[in-house]
Amino acid sequence: MTMLSARRSVAVTSALLTGALVLSACSDNGEDQNAEDDAEALSETGEALVPEAEGDAEYPMTIDTAHGPAEIEERPERVAVLGWNPNHDAAAALGVTPVYAASRSFDYGWMDEEWLDSIETLEEREDTDVNLEGVAASDPDLIFLPNTAEMFEEEDIERLSEIAPVLEDAEVVPGDQVDWRDAPRLLGEALDLEEAAETAISEAESAMEATAEEHPEFEGRTITLATDYGEEYGIEYYTAAGGTAEEITTLLGFEPNPLAEQFSEDAVVSEENQSELDADALIMFYAEDSIRENREDSELFNQIPAVEDDRYTSVVATEDERAEGGAVWVLRRGASVESLPWMLEALADWVDDADLES
Structure with a gap:
């Protein structure tokens, strides 16, 4: 990813103070002076940085x-x-x-x-x-x-x-x-x-409901999402039982994968247990193509039914703009009211590539 600068400064308060000075220059009457005072107070307290209160909370x-x-x-x-x-x-x-x-x-x-x-x-x-x-x-x-x-x-x-x-x-x-x-x-x-x-929250949930309606083929199927971090760290199971990714996929119509239960406490998938990645659709994420090549050369990996039956999709971060932009992270720890609606199209496309309906 291209990194943003480490620090940015925006002179919000300066802009508000400038507005206050313009008000005072335009008129000398008491009403304009009050407007100037209000603008200065607004900038100093920072009220412009938060929306108007709804009036339901009590402070302290x-x-x-x-x-x-x-x-x-x-x-x-x-x-x-x-x-x-x-x-x-x-x-x-x-x-x-x-x-x-x-x-x-x-x-x-x-x-x-x-x-x-x-x-x-x-x-x-x-x-x-x-x-x-x-x-x-x-x-x-x-x-x-x-x-x-x-x-x-x-x-x-x-x-x-x-x-x-x-x-x-x-x-x-x-x-x-x-x-x-x-x-x-x-x-x-x-x-x-x-x-x-x-x-x-309702808007994000509505976006997921709309995606589920657009993809009735998700209904009742199982899915595994996992990332291969290479030889040093191995495979991590994303759709573990009780996890955020499992909830996202179930909201899209998928059924919880019975194999996911064993990963609720420890998400690491050992080499000898690669068969536990199986599902109606298997989506594997890779940081780079060399990791994907090594995994797909594994005999045990190729014995997974989802891989044998071409219900498997590989997503390489360096080759997929949406993965590079954070879609995979959303499925791990980055899920939010803002990120979920953005990620849905990418996930649906990856599942389509896994040929779920075959």
Whole structure:
């Protein structure tokens, strides 16, 4: 992937202040002076960075998190977002512009470049690398990082909480088993935008329902999604029982694969157990073509019924624009209200290539 610059700055507050000065220059009456004062206050508090409140929440509020209660005294207006893309996608779906955002990548096919450009400080960082100074410099009044309790050191969380309330999920869930609806709901609760969160969720669910209706051949069939990381790391089973990918495929009409049960605790597929990849459709993801060639040279792999019967599709990231743009990641840990609708066409095409109806 082409990496975005490590940091971008957008002078949102400067633009608002400029607008305020124009107002004052246009008129000297009291009404225009009040407009100038309002514009200046708007830029200083950051209210323009979050949509208008729905009016259902009461502050102060307390939200239980994996790190203890988050005490939110007033409605947050300057939000910092850390962690994987679903956290940032939740903010985008709710119309929230973070003052600070950090993640491993923002170069995903579904992300809005205009929205990314509007973020005051945008940083690409390793998953566990927390820039405390950068977060503090953005002056947030809420730090949103659900689904990251397994990533960050407790010391980092404690130091972040000294900057602003830290909003995390109430329970620690493995990254590939997180409910993609949780992040928008959690942010919606904190920002008095719960209706907006439910609307975003409904739109994503409707997109999956539409895809299922367009592909009745999915109904009642089984599917396996897995990635071959090469000799060092081997195969990882994506559609494990109880995982995010399994839920996505069942929403599209597929039946849970009975073979998926054994991978719910450990997703690694050993070489001798390659036969457990079998399903009505087998989709294998590869980082590069050499890995695909090695796998397809394996005698045990070729003995899998789905492979023998040409119900197998190979997807090589370097040769598939949608895979390179994050569609495979969505099926692992990147599922969100924004990424799921974008990914559906790619998945449907890959299943079609597996000749499910043969």
